[in-house]
Amino acid sequence: MFSLEGITTNVQDWLLMKFNPTMALAIECVIVILLSISLFALLGLVLVLMERKVAAHIQIRLGPNRVGPGGMFQTVADTLKLIMKEGLVPDKADKFLFNLAPFVVMMVGMLLLAPIAFAKNFQIWDISIGVLYISSVSSLSVIGILMAGWASNNKYSLIGAMRSGAQIVSYELSAGFAVLTIVVLTGSLQISEIVNAQQNGWWIFKGHIPAVIAFVLYIIAVTAETNRAPFDLAEAESELTAGFHTEYSGMRFALFFLAEYINIFIVCAIGATLFFGGWMPLHIGNWEAFNHLMDYIPSSVWFMGKTFFLIFLIMWFRWTFPRLRVDQLLNLEWKYLLPISLFNLLLVAVIAILGWHF
């Protein structure tokens, strides 16, 4: 059976054999950095293509189909074009912040990669406060967006950035509460423990209706947090042309674009970990034969499958719904999502205390 766990242990054993432990750790760090950067590049290419294909099929058209078989290399060609394009900086822009902003947004995405369990025992950093770490770091991306909006010296960018600030700060709350419901059920903040607690069933099934509500709230909140339609007010194409990245071009624009998709991947990965058991295969009660069969599918495939299902869901939203207005966006959060999630948290607490979950 294919397993990523074996590879990592082998690599570590070999490194410890050759070098002293400090050196081995340093080399491992370099490997991890290289791997995460390549994962970023790969994800960017795959997700952009996926978005375009999903959009095309929903909109009764074919989507990219010229470069490579079925248009597979379209995004590669686009990236090459963006790399070669001149990166313009507006005349009166704050050059330092303008150049820094895309990297800040990227950096946040990279930091969020750390606690995600990609497969069984395949995790960069199994920090004991994993969930807390995620919710605290993910709110940092607003700094990059505000920076971009301010530094561009463009009114559209400024409005977009301000909208984005208000939006991310408020939706952080209900995303946090949705995550908390699972923490209450599990009793731990550590990602690996949360996954292990779902060995006999995923939380979305085990947690009764509150878990389903929490999942719906989570999906809505993270769609807003990643600035995706119907909450893409920071970009709001028909209102603000391109919002906070109006003035960006070339590779700097590509970084923003990439960061958007990386963020989607990360929030979906976290959603899959919390509600769908991460890399844990589908187990149903005591159907031994079925459970055994499911175990044969590698854990990395399970994780990726769930994540991409959630990504598809978010893309489906984008290509179906109109955009909300900025006051309606905040109304939705403060008048609907927040009260519901507070009530839901209470419900989950009751369930957890009485032990009603499976």
Next chain:
Amino acid sequence: MYNQTEIIKDTSELGADGELVINMGPQHPATHGVLHLVVTLNGETIKKIEPHLGYIHRSIEKMCESLTYRQFIYVTSRMDYLSSHINNLGCALLIEKGMQIEVPDRAKYIRVILSELTRIASHELWLGAMAMDLGAFTPFFYAFREREMITDIMEDTCGARLTMNYIVPGGLMYDLHPDFQKKVKAFITQFKSKVTEYEDLVTNNIIFQSRTKGVGILSAEDAISYGCTGPVARASGVSCDIRKIYPYEVYDKVEFDEVLETAGDSFARYMVRVKEMNQSIRIIEQLIDNIPEGDFVGKTKNVLKLPKGEFYTRVETARGEFGVYVVSEGGTTPHRIKFRSPGFSNLSVLNHISVGSMIGDLMASMGTLDLVIPDIDR
């Protein structure tokens, strides 16, 4: 008005009380063309909107003065290009009225059917573009699928998809395509089966409703005083359908309802257009099987000369009342010509209905006013 440097000065500096002046357009995704709106904002709230026109001015009226009465019809297709057929019809009606040309019944029927098809095509495009303004991209493609069938019918019969120029004084340029009736019926069935899609995706969608209901309210009095016509005025409860008030061609023989809404907000304007599409289908259904046989063009002189005097006709385009006013000195070309385009008056209410609302509301109001910029600017 402003000179160039004043515009730049006016829009690049912060105004009083934290006002933010932004230029929407002439290149902006929501203005659908080269409309330039100078929007004064207070945060997200709109304080003032000033439309600047002239980016696509082609002086069509002056151009028409040098063209003969046969030639000037085709230029009007370039004004409101989405209802070009109806524009052409308005001009042809004026010449027929002025010269007392008898138009055969067959031509009249076909003209009405094609006018209604044009109206549906225009509303379909508007529906898609309007949904896109509000951020929903997908309905655009669904609307275009149905619109494509109409453009195919137009291509078969008139030889062009957008600027048909199928109408000549006295009738039509040539006869119907043999497949016309079959294709129109196929379109009607397709349209009826797909209407629910727009309801699911757009009309009943909670986000769409909350974006449009109560947004950009135009009262009936204001609609009249600003000279609004067409769906914009009818959404405010002003009965102004030229097809009902001054029936031309065979509109007095067909049964259809003038769609009226009373709310006057963006959603009412949306509903008026959606219901109008169904009324147009109703008109076409009544006429399509009853096209009389006979000539498709009446007898006209080779050189048309309008008698000395002033002439005015109006038709109901997809956007409202389109008027043609011609002063003739008795020659082969008009002495002075003036088009009353619906878009210009409809645009003028934009400031009135958007003050105090948000940037997002501006998209909804502007989308439901259904602006075609070449129609405004001519």
Next chain:
Amino acid sequence: MFLKEYITDVVTGVISLLKGMRKTGYYFTHPKEIITEQYPDNRATLLMSDRFKGEVVMPHDANNEHTCTGCTACELACPNGTIKVVTKFETSPEGKKKKAIDALVYRLELCTMCNLCIVACPSDAIKMAPNFEHSVFDRTKLTKVLNQPGSKIRKGIE
């Protein structure tokens, strides 16, 4: 009461959103509904309507003869000076001088495809062709002479 309204609000909202998602989901899972035409690839099978107004052409028969008398009706009918008829005098074998066209110059870049010239033509010498791929790298190539070199007017056309 307030709570009831609140809950119905949420439920109806969610239902309306799900309905929309069902519609888009239907199209996503039914690739047969795709309406895209693969334009440059389907050139061979592309059916243009026979009335499509693409450009003005002058049909010639097998003997390289056309029916244009050079009456300049098309030139007069054209609203924007697209057509210019250049005439010459030909001497027939009987010694009679006869007017004929030297060149019918057609400037495609000015043409608006209004069809007025075709309607005006008394001898059906010109017609609209459904060609629409007119892009060229040199603007002068858009100025065309419609009558083929060495072509003559068909006998019996006056």
